[in-house]
Amino acid sequence: MNKKVVLAYSGGLDTSVAVSWLADKGYDVIAYMADVGQGGDYDKLKKRAITAGASKVIIEDLKEEFAKDFVFMSLKAGAVYESKYLLATALSRPIIAKGLVEAAKREKAYSVAHGCTGKGNDQVRFEVTVMALAPELKIIAPLREWHMYSREEEIEYAKENNIQIDTTKKSPYSLDKNIWGMSIECGILEDPWNEPPEDAYQMTTDPNKAPSKPTYVEIEFEKGVPVKLDGKKRNPVELILKLNEAGGKNGIGRTDLVENRLVGIKSREIYEAPGAWILYHAHKDIESLVLDRELLHFKESIALKYAELVYYGLWFTPLKKALDAFISSTQKQVAGAVKVKLLKGVASVVSRKSPYSLYSKEMATYDKGDKFDRSVAEGFIKVWGMPYKKGV
Ligand code: ARG
Numbered sequence: 001m002n003k004k005v006v007l008a009y010s011g012g013l014d015t016s017v018a019v020s021w022l023a024d025k026g027y028d029v030i031a032y033m034a035d036v037g038q039g040g041d042y043d044k045l046k047k048r049a050i051t052a053g054a055s056k057v058i059i060e061d062l063k064e065e066f067a068k069d070f071v072f073m074s075l076k077a078g079a080v081y082e083s084k085y086l087l088a089t090a091l092s093r094p095i096i097a098k099g100l101v102e103a104a105k106r107e108k109a110y111s112v113a114h115g116c117t118g119k120g121n122d123q124v125r126f127e128v129t130v131m132a133l134a135p136e137l138k139i140i141a142p143l144r145e146w147h148m149y150s151r152e153e154e155i156e157y158a159k160e161n162n163i164q165i166d167t168t169k170k171s172p173y174s175l176d177k178n179i180w181g182m183s184i185e186c187g188i189l190e191d192p193w194n195e196p197p198e199d200a201y202q203m204t205t206d207p208n209k210a211p212s213k214p215t216y217v218e219i220e221f222e223k224g225v226p227v228k229l230d231g232k233k234r235n236p237v238e239l240i241l242k243l244n245e246a247g248g249k250n251g252i253g254r255t256d257l258v259e260n261r262l263v264g265i266k267s268r269e270i271y272e273a274p275g276a277w278i279l280y281h282a283h284k285d286i287e288s289l290v291l292d293r294e295l296l297h298f299k300e301s302i303a304l305k306y307a308e309l310v311y312y313g314l315w316f317t318p319l320k321k322a323l324d325a326f327i328s329s330t331q332k333q334v335a336g337a338v339k340v341k342l343l344k345g346v347a348s349v350v351s352r353k354s355p356y357s358l359y360s361k362e363m364a365t366y367d368k369g370d371k372f373d374r375s376v377a378e379g380f381i382k383v384w385g386m387p388y389k390k391g392v
Helices: 013-023 041-052 063-077 088-106 121-134 152-162 238-247 274-290 293-311 316-329 375-388
Strands: 004-010 030-033 056-061 111-113 138-140 175-177 181-185 214-220 225-229 254-258 268-271 334-343 346-353
Touching: 004 013, 004 088, 013 030, 013 152, 030 041, 030 088, 030 214, 030 238, 041 375, 056 088, 056 152, 063 088, 063 274, 063 293, 063 316, 088 111, 088 121, 088 175, 088 225, 088 293, 121 214, 181 274, 214 238, 214 274, 225 238, 225 274, 238 274, 274 293, 274 334, 274 346, 293 375
Parallel strands: 004 030, 004 111, 030 056, 111 138
Antiparallel strands: 175 181, 181 268, 214 225, 214 334, 254 268, 334 346
16 A cells, blocks of 8 residues: 655644654655745754654745735635634635645655644645545544644653654744734633733734834735735735734734634634735725625625635635636726725725726715716605505
């Protein structure tokens, strides 16, 4: 039997232990690291995988593809899960799993593995993606199979197997980061009554300590996608990172959510997504200028569904594909510029303009030059209200 397995490896405790556990079981382990902007010392993590028993480490920079084909699709859709989560973690899983599948094919491996826990959403996202893209691959989930249920047991195992984990400077939280944002859970946050302590936040300044002078950013969109920042052309990754920086300094994009996991439990997680929230508000604002009422309202209902699909791991599915086609068709004229004011945790759009603007000052004005024909309003209201006029 082909005992080659490609493991989605992050370099953290779970996946490092997984390398060793799989190698122990006789697998030839290839560690696959996708760079989606999580940061870290990749050389060190590569060495760690080799010491833990991997025969090879593949590191792939997926940031550009992630920004263009995943993050910006979700931005165009306006997807937000349960009003507070811009889906940074959820969006990264299908692209990592896709990279994993492609690596498995190149390496002629018969199975893939991941280091997700058995009670989270990520296991679902990884596995459903693999099932959709390469049904022939066997999927191994070491964390569902082994009998180490606490971090302490895993640390013990790591020590016994010479895996170098820096447990001392380990954060008391579980973190997941990429260019689109940071997810933070566990530790003291597990009690939803506990206010998140300042040390939980990784990307943003405390809004109270943020500058009292506003920062303005001007974002230009073409076909629903941001292309310029403050008048300068920027590639997708650059643009998001710049906004993370500006937003982070101004304490933008913190949310605190008790969310419904796909596996049926409620969990509490806090999120930081400074650039993502700025872009979300900016994009929505340009849409309000260029989309007609019916399209705008209908699209809002799609946004909800789209967020569910992303959260539920259903990225590579027919419905998602069909919704993408619809969303793309709505974005042809989503172009123009938006100015956003960043101040003490709040990102407010203060100006917008578009060559496709449907806003007509002549129609809207209460001043001189009004072109709205008031005489037709009376008849319109009579017909509109007819069904509700009782006893006539
Ligand atoms: N609850 C989020 C989701 O399911 C994030 C999960 C990962 N969070 C973490 N801190 N490791 O998409």
